[in-house]
Amino acid sequence: MKGVLLVNLGSPDSPTPKDVKPYLDEFLMDERVIDVPLWLRNIIVRGIILRTRPKKSAEAYRKIWWEEGSPLIVISERFSQKVKQKTQIPVALGMRYGSMTIKKAMQELHAKGVDEVLLVPLYPHYAMSSFETVVVKAMQVKDEFFPDMAITTLPAFYKNEDYIDVLSKSIAEGLKDFKYDHILFSYHGIPERHIKKSDPTKFHCKIDSNCCKTNSVAHHTCYRHQCYEMTEKVKENLGLSNDKVSLSFQSRLPNDPWLKPYTDYEFERFPKEGIKRLAVITPAFVADCLETLEEIAMEGKHQFQEAGGEDYKHIPCLNDNQDWVDVMVKWIKDWELKETLPV
Template identity: 40%
Template sequence: MGKKGILLVNLGTPDSPEVADVRRYLDQFLMDERVIDIPAFNRTLLVKGIIVPFRSPKTSKLYKEIWDENGSPLLYFSKIQAAMVQQKLGDDYHVELAMRYQRPSIPAALERMKSALVESVHVVPLFPQYASASTGSVIQNVMEIVGKWPTIPPVSFVNSFHDNKLMIETFADNARKYHPENYDQILFSFHGLPERQLIKCDHSGQHCLKKENCCASLTDVNKFCYSAQCHDTARLIAAELDIPAEKYSVCFQSRLGKEPWVQPYTSEVLKELAAQGKKRLLVFCPAFVADCLETLYEVSVEYHEEFKALGGEQVQLVASLNDHPKWIEAMVELSKN
């Protein structure tokens, strides 16, 4: 029998922090119909006419702040993760790493799997919480590519792993070195999404943003809701660390544009906590499995400086999952299921 193919997919990163490469990355990313889910003509005008030309030089400067001798931290840790998963799974598996945007690409990774004569393809989108703009986009892209093959092998997907026990334990392990009990408040800052995308995922049409505390717990109605899964992840990590409910806050970062995104916004929470006299904040970013621009710069630099300007003292980032042994174990489990 042939090997079982495992495709690990993260979001993506520019080939370099230079403006041209950042422009190429942003263009591919933001032109995805699931990322900016508006009519194609409007999306093209917005992305190619406004966002990419103006945002690329600014984003290039930010990437240069986190780029190091290993290149992109996201790609660096992703390569380590894939290599360690391959080592743990052994010769019965063929592991490929891909990025939804830019390189290594999904089409190239799938082509290598086809050439290796794998007997099946199991896709693990590396996004703990399901969102149409991330996991959904990966699933659609893989199906479009494999659907054109003359012979389609068995294909399976991991939909989400927001409550994965080993992942929760890894975040808790990474936090313990900072002694969470010594901080005034714990923040779980997740990547944001437009509210309209959450509403679209409510197939009942009666729950999302209509029921009070609609994301407070997972139900049959909101089980695929990104925000509800984020709240569940935060609750589980807090429970693992014995953090009481009043000691932690769930918030959302990386807002783009002026329309309503899922709330509360991390920046607004920083203002509220500073006004309450809070001085030291410990911040988790559990939407990411590897440190990247959103963790290493947006939280560690921008939010830290913002909070200090408001009268606070410290915003301390909890490292992402990266190459933690327990997280590698979790990836192996996800690859087998």
């Protein structure tokens, strides 16, 4: 029997340091997130970061926390329920980190007789710290607890035409009645070394102005290329001019080169160059979360306006948008009935 496992990032159980600390510990101790030897990761995470970060992160979570709970969890549950209502096979929701574990979701499917699973990492792009770690964790859980279960993984859908269409439609709706000077596509940041580690050729990715434009098998696992590709496809779909659109990368750790340009630097630069009305899109995420609601919608707006910007609009993620639900249902049915997956 076939079933579907949707997986997103996860969230602490509450916006308190007590619950944020174990969540951050699990997240940051993931070798695909902070990819250094275990002994050094222990020093960085448990010896340094977890001494101060839980309190600061809890404060950030409190700013965005909904009455129903974590926005990411609530939105993901709403999306999952809508998908369930339009499919004939079991659908379960799990999180890579936190108490809504992948194991619990797989157990839910197993209890319903599911032995063939479509694993759907809810990330449009491939990155070792997001898409890859979900797949690796799911396979580890399967091998340990559900060895007879077969898993097929939905590929990264950053350039899928159906997805680009619904994303573009959502962006167009968000831009309606907003007279912008510029549109910034702000993607989640990752260390530059992750790009090179994910390069199967071990020589193509140089993180320069050419490698992302030169065709290569490396693009299948290159987060940077996929962000540029998605931006270009949305620009083409919406007929946006090059001078009105740019991309950047948000969230980074200090003392380590991450993908550039940095979003916060762009917020400070734009007003100096006459860009006073800014629209910001966060297409690395399918659901709004701490990084979109606090870092971009709140802190980003403040930073832009402090630098001299006048009007700022954050365009929400697709969340539980019905068009997005319909695309996911289509992909599931294609896999269920035809054994085909989107490209």
